[in-house]
Amino acid sequence: MAQATIIEICHATDTRLIEISKKGLLSLTLDEMKRIQRYFLSAGRNPTDLELEMIAQTWSEHCFHKTFKSRIQLTEILDSDSPVTEEIPSLFALIRQATDNIKKNWCISVFKDNAGIIRFDRDNCVCFKVETHNHPSALEPYGGAGTGIGGVIRDILGAGLGAKPILNTDIFCFAPLDTRHEELEEDIFHPRRLFKGVVSGVRDYGNRMGIPTANGAILFDPGYLHNILVYCGTVGMMPRSAVNKKVRSGDLVVVIGGRTGRDGIHGATFSSASLEKDIPTSVVQIGNPIVEKKMLDALMMARDENLYSAITDCGAGGLSSAVGELAQHCGAKVHLDKVPLKYKDLKPWEIWVSESQERMVLSVPPSKFNRLKEILESEDVEYACIGTFNSTGKITIYHEKDLVGELDLDWLFQKKDLPVLKALYEKRETTNIIPENVNFEDTLLQLLADPNIASKEIVVRQYDHEVQGHTIIKPFGGVDGCSASDGVVLAPVYGSNRGIVVSCGINPWYGMLDPYYMAGNCIDEALRNIVACGGNPDRTAILDNFCWGKIDDPVELGKLTRCVKGCRDYAIAYNVPFISGKDSLNNYFTKSDGSIVSIPGTLLISAISIIDDVQKTTGSDFKEAGNLIYVLGETFDELGGSRFLSIFNLEGGRCPVPNPEISLAIMRNLHQAIKNNLIMSCHDCSEGGFAIAIAEMMIGSGYGAEVYLDRMPATTEETVSLLFGESQGRFVVEVDEACVEKFEKLFKNLPCKQVGRVIPDFRLKVNHRDNMLLDVDGEMMRQRWSGAISW
Amino acid sequence: MKIKSENVYVVEIGLRKGLFDAFGNEVAHSIRELGINGIDRVDVYDVYRVYGDVNFSLVRRIAKDLLLDPVAQTMKIYRCGEKQKSSCISVEVWYKQGVTDPVAMTAIKGIKDLGIKNEVKINCGKKYEFHGSKLNRELIEMICTKILANTLIQDYIIRGI
Numbered sequence: 001m002a003q004a005t006i007i008e009i010c011h012a013t014d015t016r017l018i019e020i021s022k023k024g025l026l027s028l029t030l031d032e033m034k035r036i037q038r039y040f041l042s043a044g045r046n047p048t049d050l051e052l053e054m055i056a057q058t059w060s061e062h063c064f065h066k067t068f069k070s071r072i073q074l075t076e077i078l079d080s081d082s083p084v085t086e087e088i089p090s091l092f093a094l095i096r097q098a099t100d101n102i103k104k105n106w107c108i109s110v111f112k113d114n115a116g117i118i119r120f121d122r123d124n125c126v127c128f129k130v131e132t133h134n135h136p137s138a139l140e141p142y143g144g145a146g147t148g149i150g151g152v153i154r155d156i157l158g159a160g161l162g163a164k165p166i167l168n169t170d171i172f173c174f175a176p177l178d179t180r181h182e183e184l185e186e187d188i189f190h191p192r193r194l195f196k197g198v199v200s201g202v203r204d205y206g207n208r209m210g211i212p213t214a215n216g217a218i219l220f221d222p223g224y225l226h227n228i229l230v231y232c233g234t235v236g237m238m239p240r241s242a243v244n245k246k247v248r249s250g251d252l253v254v255v256i257g258g259r260t261g262r263d264g265i266h267g268a269t270f271s272s273a274s275l276e277k278d279i280p281t282s283v284v285q286i287g288n289p290i291v292e293k294k295m296l297d298a299l300m301m302a303r304d305e306n307l308y309s310a311i312t313d314c315g316a317g318g319l320s321s322a323v324g325e326l327a328q329h330c331g332a333k334v335h336l337d338k339v340p341l342k343y344k345d346l347k348p349w350e351i352w353v354s355e356s357q358e359r360m361v362l363s364v365p366p367s368k369f370n371r372l373k374e375i376l377e378s379e380d381v382e383y384a385c386i387g388t389f390n391s392t393g394k395i396t397i398y399h400e401k402d403l404v405g406e407l408d409l410d411w412l413f414q415k416k417d418l419p420v421l422k423a424l425y426e427k428r429e430t431t432n433i434i435p436e437n438v439n440f441e442d443t444l445l446q447l448l449a450d451p452n453i454a455s456k457e458i459v460v461r462q463y464d465h466e467v468q469g470h471t472i473i474k475p476f477g478g479v480d481g482c483s484a485s486d487g488v489v490l491a492p493v494y495g496s497n498r499g500i501v502v503s504c505g506i507n508p509w510y511g512m513l514d515p516y517y518m519a520g521n522c523i524d525e526a527l528r529n530i531v532a533c534g535g536n537p538d539r540t541a542i543l544d545n546f547c548w549g550k551i552d553d554p555v556e557l558g559k560l561t562r563c564v565k566g567c568r569d570y571a572i573a574y575n576v577p578f579i580s581g582k583d584s585l586n587n588y589f590t591k592s593d594g595s596i597v598s599i600p601g602t603l604l605i606s607a608i609s610i611i612d613d614v615q616k617t618t619g620s621d622f623k624e625a626g627n628l629i630y631v632l633g634e635t636f637d638e639l640g641g642s643r644f645l646s647i648f649n650l651e652g653g654r655c656p657v658p659n660p661e662i663s664l665a666i667m668r669n670l671h672q673a674i675k676n677n678l679i680m681s682c683h684d685c686s687e688g689g690f691a692i693a694i695a696e697m698m699i700g701s702g703y704g705a706e707v708y709l710d711r712m713p714a715t716t717e718e719t720v721s722l723l724f725g726e727s728q729g730r731f732v733v734e735v736d737e738a739c740v741e742k743f744e745k746l747f748k749n750l751p752c753k754q755v756g757r758v759i760p761d762f763r764l765k766v767n768h769r770d771n772m773l774l775d776v777d778g779e780m781m782r783q784r785w786s787g788a789i790s791w
Numbered sequence: 792m793k794i795k796s797e798n799v800y801v802v803e804i805g806l807r808k809g810l811f812d813a814f815g816n817e818v819a820h821s822i823r824e825l826g827i828n829g830i831d832r833v834d835v836y837d838v839y840r841v842y843g844d845v846n847f848s849l850v851r852r853i854a855k856d857l858l859l860d861p862v863a864q865t866m867k868i869y870r871c872g873e874k875q876k877s878s879c880i881s882v883e884v885w886y887k888q889g890v891t892d893p894v895a896m897t898a899i900k901g902i903k904d905l906g907i908k909n910e911v912k913i914n915c916g917k918k919y920e921f922h923g924s925k926l927n928r929e930l931i932e933m934i935c936t937k938i939l940a941n942t943l944i945q946d947y948i949i950r951g952i
Contacts, residue, residue: 140941181825181937190937192824263891284944286886288893342891356891791817 004048004348004404009037024049026056031419039411050349050397050405057317057353058324058412061585067551067560068092068583070418074561077426087420091564095544098571099578106610107541107577108243114313115159115236116579117243118541120610121498125240127163128502128608129155130233130545132584137230139284141189141197146205146287147357149232153209154313156236157296158360160243162303162311163236165296166468166492168206170216171504171604172198173229173547177220177451177789185226185591194228196791201287202232203462208289209296213463214475214488215502220451223508223600226589229547231604235502237492242303245310247326251363253334253387254308255319256376257295258288261342264318264355291358291381298379299360307372310363318354322361323387327395328413334387336399348399363389425558428513432637433645433653438720440766440773445784446647447688447724448695453643454788457482472499472614473533476700478621482786483700486532486684487607491614499614501540503529503607507687508600509641513655515559515601519566520658523574524728526607527667528684532731534617534674535609537667542571543606544581549598551585559601560585567603573660576607616675620683622701622734625760627680629705630743631690632666633730634659634751635714637721643687644724656728662750663729669746670731678739678746685730691723691774693732695764699782707756709768719768734758799842799871800850803918804864805834818919821938827930830923838883838918839898840871844909853911857901880926880951884940885916928952 009020017033020026028036036055040047047055057063072088088094092111099110108125109117115129133148149168156165175191184190189197195218206213211234263285302308314322319339323332336351346354364372369385376383395412397405447453460475465488473489476482487503505525511518523542530540544567549556571578588598611617639645640653673679681701685693690712694705709722716722735743744752759765762778806812815835822830839858841850850868859866869875886892894915902911919939921931931949940947 139943143944192821193938196821261891262889284890286891286893286944288891288896290893290897 003399003402004050006046006048007052008046010041010046012037024052026052027060028056032059048405050352051407053349053353054320054324054405054407055412057320062316063321065092065583066418067421067585071420072423072557072561073420074423074425074558076562079427088561091561094564094568095578095581098568101572102575102577104577106539107579109160110577110579113159114155116541116543117160118579118608118610120237120500121493121496123240124493125238125243126500126608126610127156127159127236127238128233128543128606129159129580130169130231130543130604130606131155131582132545132547133230133232134227134547134584134587136284137198138194138228141194142201143284143286145198145201145230147285148230149202149205150287150289150292150357151315152232152234153211153292154315154360156234157299158311158313159236160238161245161308162242162299163238164300165209165211165234165236166470167215167235167488167490167502168211168213169233169502169504169606170202170213171231171506173219173221173224173508173602175220175222175225179225188226191225198228198230199459199462205287205289207464209293210467212465212467212471214465214471215504217504217506218456218459219506219508221508221600226597227587227599229587229599229602231545233606235500235608247310247330247363247389248365249330249389249391251309251365251389252369252385253323253332253389254362254364254369254372254383254385255339256360256362256381256383258291258356258358259340259342259382260346260351260354260356260359262346262350262354263357265350265353285357287357294379294381295358295360298376298381301375302372305371307368307375308362308364312361314355314359314361316355318352318356319361320353324395324409324412326361326363327389328409331390331392331394331409332387333390333396334398336386336397336404338384338386340382340384348397348404352397421557422554423557423561424554425562428652430513430640430652430654433639433650434718434720435648435650440723441776443644443647443724444691444695444774444776445781447643447692448781448784449788450643450647451789453688453692455482455484455786456789457786458789458791473617473619477619478700479702480700483619483621484696485620486529487535489533489614489617497613497615499611501530501533501535501609501611505529505605505607506602507641508602509646510655511559511563511601511603513640513652515563516566517655517657518603519563520570521656521728522603522605523567523570523576524658524663525684525686526605527574527576528729528731530607530609531667531670532620532682532684534611536611536671537664538575539611540576540607540609541579542576544578545604545606546583547587547599547602548583548585549601550588550596556598556601563601563603570658570660574664616677618674618679618682620697621681622697622703622705622758623680624736625703625758627734627736627758628740628754629707629756629758630733630735630752631712631730631755632670632733632747632750632752633663633713633727635690635712635716635722635725635727635730637716637718637725638727639721639725642689642724642726644689644720656726658728666729666731666750669750670733673743673746676742678735678743680734680736682731682733685732686726689724689726690730690732691766695781695785697732697734698762698764698778699785702762704759704761704763704765704778705756706759706765707767709766709773711753711755713751713753719773722768723766798845799840800845800847801869801871802839802841802850802854802858803836803867804859805836807863807865810863818938822934825934825937827934829925830921832922834920834922836918838916840914840916841911843912845911849907849909853902853905853907856905857898877951879920879922880931880949881918881920882931882935882939883916883918883948884945885914887944887946890944926952
């Protein structure tokens, strides 16, 4: 019979300790191994393999977030100043500072549960979580992306006492699809294969679960050749009474859903390491959405009958993490032989740390177990009572009659003395770059066909964005149904007009210039997208997801620290609280020649806003010829990081700098204007700048536009900056002549200018200083934009 | 996989002739993108290895009542290892042992729901038939590793070349 093995560590030398950690794929450092050695010396025995595995899982970067919890000594060299060193309590503390500083009373639960929870209306709350599943998706795109979305859905099911998933969001970063096969290292999949696999995985899992996938982004940059990024998010809805959970001593430990196999063993420790060759088969899994869907239906019934006192999902670390987390403040006794298995002969430690998908753990009062069983059986969900919670402060694990592990929970979860990390940031010299002899028409058409700008319709249409029947502003709008929306608007409660707006902001190219401004620009972009479709900037919460490279490199850590500082400062400046977040570090690849390639540090900001009335929202397509076109927000000479420079293969340039004070004033007034029905259509200026914003408003409406660049609010007269620059805080809006007076009054003291009109001809005409710069056929623009990404 | 081959049946399910094969077209498209031009058409089949406590008539019942969509698909059942009359090159892709196969799990559940009490085991895979010219084993291997199979979790078997 399978049993636990005792591992001799009490008298092991340092070299032996490192060897044990390496051989067992534990990813524990020498300091940590020595800590474990001290614990077991004082306990007077050696650990079992199960105990070592549990400690490794709990302390892994993936579960414990060592980097985000460590103190950091940051040395910054900005411009020509001498270096400035400051000590940062921790990256997590910086993010937290922003939320504490802003103090919104509608933030119900932040940073402590599986997802951030905010108030929706008197009776309901909304929760939002975004996860990454980068490593598994790089190894097996279909399975990795599917289990990624499956995992974040379970986060929502395990938030509070469980929320009903109502929306999925997906953001992917790949290398360009036309990458030549010869450029690929051995064992690296071609970006096109990854792209198709990831999209198919998300499609199949989300659609089969009956959850709409209606917001996201896809980015392409050679920096993601070795490590792709796959962000999966889910929004859930729960009654206010279901926000809090508490495990009670005497409750039963009940595991429900899928069976346990040898899948995903070492997922948590593996995802904290870099991608290397020789990956074990067991880290990759194929999801089973039908099992999760049945679990979802059963859980919603059980929650409403109040049949359990706490719940959490089995994610990284499996039962070890899930039961450990629930038992953290009390204790638990578990019998591993009771766990339903896919096949026999699993060792106790394998059962304990297996990351088989579609499982959740409940804390169930014994008196309610019978009713819970009825519900689970009626929905055809497997379950097993595997132990009880108690008040011993210990986790005790049996397999049949054998005691296979016993650990002090306080010791396991207590704050460790993490080393102070050194980080270095040196600002890049930035001068403005302006290419000469630009052919405006060619450039416009090239930008429209840039995969980062071009229509993602071929992907989005594979996702079901209508299921559940509450999607109001859809990913694509306009009479032709092909103009891209800035965000999605949902009306989740039947019979009520109250709504949710969801959007995102992401731009790694700004981060290559300055991660601090990348943070500000991503927050600005996410908020712009929220406001452009009717969201309220003062009722918006945001989530951070950092994907970074090799983090023990002080330079990478320096960039990350600077990015987190930007998040704090700009969140405070824009008055938007962070409610949840996640980091995925060590996204790097060791090439066969030993050199290391880190991904471009990438921050995703996801935003969620609550609005009173989904009827007071707006799409991004032009509505009527003759209407006036206004530009809100100022344009500067800031071409750095723009898609415009990238098509000329130019690097560097001045990174756009957001201006929260003016931006926020514009957003607040724009929100008022949309609420008062003064705006016919609205689109934010992001990648590709003003020209692309106008083009996207045309495509899908069938109307054209004639605009005059010299009328734009700007500090620059440079044509390319006006056309293609990506200065932050800008919107293009369409206003009916009858509303002009009221509209202009709202924006009296803000940068707001009428720049032209919507015209009946499907053409874009752009004038600058009495010259006709552009006169482009709309149909041609539409073809370039829609046809750039093929399946 | 070490199973006595005489008691292993293969159920092969393909689209009826004349129906548009979206998946096959997509595979053919991906092969062309790889720079391989000799392939005119790819036919795709769902293949199931059915074994355990089964005989031919039971496999036939399972295939007909559970696996087949009689409106759009046709099927073929044969013993594993039995020589098939086929002039074209084909590739089968199967999950490696130990990888969870959700479709197979659902199929086993479906067999129980049909009221069949026998201990039936199933593996699910895909079969690709290539129609074209100027193909050699090297090219087929390339198609397998670059498009059809992820060798981390799947094995592939090439036949007919």
